[in-house]
Amino acid sequence: MASFPADRGREQPESLEFVDRAEDLVLYGDVGRGKTHLAIAIGMLACQRMIPVRFLAASSLVMRLRKAKDDNRSDAELKSIGRAGPVIIDEPGHLPIDIDGARLLFQAGADSYETRSVTSASNLESGR
DSSP: OOOOOOOTHHHHHHHHHHHTOOOEEEEHHHSTTSHHHHHOOOOOHHTTTTTTEEEEEHHHHHHHHHHHTTOOOOHHHHHHTTTTTSSEEEOOTSSSSOOOHHHHHHHHHHHHHHHSSSSEESOOOOOO
């Protein structure tokens, strides 16, 4: 089961204050512990509060960005993703991504930096 650090309770993600402050949220833990479920619940809470959300598997996001790059419309695709309040990326690092895909994913993250909240759910340690 997913749990929160001792200094943070479940009220903090439920309040969605981190979304208003354009802060990021990383859900990390072992397989089958509820990270994706929690990310979806956060997205649904945002929708209930009329906040537009994007939920994307990391591999799908890379494919979208790669196709947009090939079609010479990267800026338009990033803008489309950016119309959401929070962006939720599920399983970054779950499938291998080549260097070009990693650059595209980094660009999407950099584009969101300090402008919108990004939530990611992964079972991989940071730095892997």
